Amino acid sequence: MNNIPVVIMCGGSGTRFGNTLTKKELVDIGGRPLLWHVMRIFSAYGHNRFVLALGHMGDQVRRYFLEYEVMTRDTTIHLAGAESENGRSRLTFGGGYEHDPWEVTMVDTGLETGRAARLLQLEPYLGNGRFFVAYGEAVANINLRELEVFHTRHGKMATVTGIRFASQYGKIEADADGTITEFQEKPELPYWVNGGFMLFEPEFMTLIRQHYHENLMETDLMPDLMAAQNLMLYRHNGYWQSMKTLKDALKLKDDWQQNQPWKVW
Numbered sequence: 001m002n003n004i005p006v007v008i009m010c011g012g013s014g015t016r017f018g019n020t021l022t023k024k025e026l027v028d029i030g031g032r033p034l035l036w037h038v039m040r041i042f043s044a045y046g047h048n049r050f051v052l053a054l055g056h057m058g059d060q061v062r063r064y065f066l067e068y069e070v071m072t073r074d075t076t077i078h079l080a081g082a083e084s085e086n087g088r089s090r091l092t093f094g095g096g097y098e099h100d101p102w103e104v105t106m107v108d109t110g111l112e113t114g115r116a117a118r119l120l121q122l123e124p125y126l127g128n129g130r131f132f133v134a135y136g137e138a139v140a141n142i143n144l145r146e147l148e149v150f151h152t153r154h155g156k157m158a159t160v161t162g163i164r165f166a167s168q169y170g171k172i173e174a175d176a177d178g179t180i181t182e183f184q185e186k187p188e189l190p191y192w193v194n195g196g197f198m199l200f201e202p203e204f205m206t207l208i209r210q211h212y213h214e215n216l217m218e219t220d221l222m223p224d225l226m227a228a229q230n231l232m233l234y235r236h237n238g239y240w241q242s243m244k245t246l247k248d249a250l251k252l253k254d255d256w257q258q259n260q261p262w263k264v265w
Contacts, residue, residue: 042132042134
C-alpha cells in the first residue's frame with residue numbers, strides 16, 4: 001500500500017455535542033481519543049502521514065500530540081544528575097509504540113472556514129498525488145485496501161464511502177381506516193449516507209482553487225462533480241459510527257467495551 005496522505009477534518013465546533021470543555025474528537029474511547037482511533041484505522045493499512053485541519057479548540061489537539069510520547073510510553077525523567085544535560089532535566093522513553101511511525105502535521109485553518117477552503121490551506125502538505133479525507137469523529141471497520149482498488153479501477157476524480165444505518169424511529173404503515181399493516185422497529189433506511197473515508201485525485205484540489213475556494217464542499221462541489229460523472233460511491237456494509245451527540249459518544253464507548261467493532265489493527 002502507498003503511504004497516501006490523510007486529511008482529517010478537526011475544525012468543527014461540535015454544537016450538537018453540547019457545551020463541553022473537551023474537543024469532540026478528543027473524547028476518550030477505551031483509553032484513547034476518538035481521533036486516535038480514526039488514525040489507527042488508516043495506519044493499519046500503511047497510511048501514516050496525517051494532516052489535521054484545525055479550527056475550534058485546535059490548541060487541545062496540538063497539546064495532545066505534543067505530549068503524546070510522555071502520555072503513551074514509559075517515561076524516565078533525569079533530574080540534576082549524571083544523566084542530565086548541562087544541568088537540565090532530560091527525558092528518556094521506554095517501551096515501543098502501538099503503531100508504525102506517524103507524521104502529524106497540524107494546520108490552523110480558521111474557526112468558520114468551509115471544508116473546501118480548509119482543504120486548500122492544506123495543499124502544501126499533500127504532495128502531488130491522491131489523498132484521503134476523513135472526519136475526526138467517525139470510525140468504521142472499513143477495508144481501505146479495497147477502497148483504494150475501487151478508486152483506482154474507476155479512474156474518476158473522487159470516491160466517497162457510503163454507509164447505511166437504522167432509523168432512530170420505528171416505522172408504521174396503515175390502511176385508510178387506520179388498521180396497521182406494518183410495524184417495524186428502527187428499520188434500516190433505504191438510502192446511502194456520506195460516511196467520510198473519501199479518496200481524491202490531485203485534480204480535485206485544482207478544481208477547488210479555480211472555482212470553489214469560497215464554497216461548501218458537500219453542498220456545492222460534490223453535486224457538480226456528480227453532474228460531471230466524476231464522483232463514485234464505495235459501499236461500506238460493515239460497522240460505522242460517528243459522534244455527533246453525547247448519545248453517540250456513549251454508544252461508541254459501549255461498542256468498544258463490548259467487541260471493539262472498528263478495530264482493524
